[in-house]
Amino acid sequence: MLIDIIAGARPNFIKIAPIVEAITKAKDRGIDINYRLVHTGQHYDKKMSHDFFEQLGIPEPHHNLEAGSGTQAEQTGKIMMGYEKLLTEKACDLCIVVGDVTSTMACSIVAKKAGNIKVAHVEGGIRSRDLTMPEEINRMVTDAITDYFFTTSATANENLKAAGVPDSRIFFVGNTMIDTLQKQMPRLMAPPVWKSANLSTGAYLVLTLHRPANVDDKSKLAALLHAIIDSSNGLPIVFPVHPRTSKVLSETGVDLSTVHLSEPMSYLEFNFLVKNAKAVVTDSGGITEEATVMGVPCMTLRDNTERPETCTIGTNELIGTDPANIPPAFETLFSGNWKKGGIPPLWDGHTSERIIANIIDIFGIA
Secondary structure, three states: OEEEEEEOOHHHHHHHHHHHHHHHHHHHOOOOOEEEEEEOOOOOOOOOOHHHHHHOOOOOOOEEOOOOOOOHHHHHHHHHHHHHHHHHHOOOOEEEEEOOOHHHHHHHHHHHHHHOOEEEEEOOOOOOOOOOOHHHHHHHHHHHHOOEEEEOOHHHHHHHHHOOOOHHHEEEOOOHHHHHHHHHHHHOOOOHHHHHOOOOOOOOEEEEOOOHHHHOOHHHHHHHHHHHHHHOOOOOEEEEOOHHHHHHHOOOOOOOOOEEEEOOOOHHHHHHHHHHOOEEEEOOOHHHHHHHHHOOOEEEOOOOOOOOHHHHOOOEEEOOOOHHHHHHHHHHHHOOOOOOOOOOOOOOOOHHHHHHHHHHHHHOOO
């Protein structure tokens, strides 16, 4: 059996690493299962792509579609054309897509239309209900044509059932991102800013911002930064700046003297900072999952989340995008009253093993 594993952007690389490892282990046990790793080239910057492959021990991709940048439509089209050509040359038996990036949607469409190939969606069923998010469109389109759903939460299961997906196609397996985190935890390493800024455990904040609603308008970004800095009790703030954010940041006029700016960090460096931070302020979904498992307080600057379990069970709180909501959240943090949180079910480091075991069973592989 040949399985295509699709990866195109930074979150994908984190999620596919343990799946590749689980397939390799199954093959070593004599199971007739092979994979073809397809990098779409959606993220092509070294820090956003190649460094992750090196640090997470992911083998070099069998194919790189080299889609590169462009508008949503341009990038989607390049990925679809590249993957269609690959399938025309050699089809696979199953296409595994992960997460909710453009590559996820594009390759799932091609798999179904080019060869009626079965599609498995890892992290299927999550929903923000916010159609202004490109990721939500990607999720909805992908799940509309997916054959097998490997889910992270009971909420995702219920979302799929409400959409008419039968139980027989839903597999509650956990979170592959946490598989990677659990494996790499002993290898986390301090980035240069740890020494240069004289940081110490529990005495700094980590900030990430990249969503259009927060960063595209310089006055909105400035208001958020003012609120965070003014509420931080003078703690240093480490801010790895997303390329999207860097374009606007210099125009805000905000005093960033207590903020340590950096380029996007490697996986091992960034999660070292999260693990040792007083708190994380973010508008990312994946970081809320990692912070939850590491027991670090997390404030999410969004009005909705597709990962509600990080709030109902974990250490995350949905603060919203109004800067006025930030000071009260910090008051709770510094008063010592932030919730302790727990770890959602099956976020135990063995999700990928369950995924591959289910695929072996579904396809009757011997």
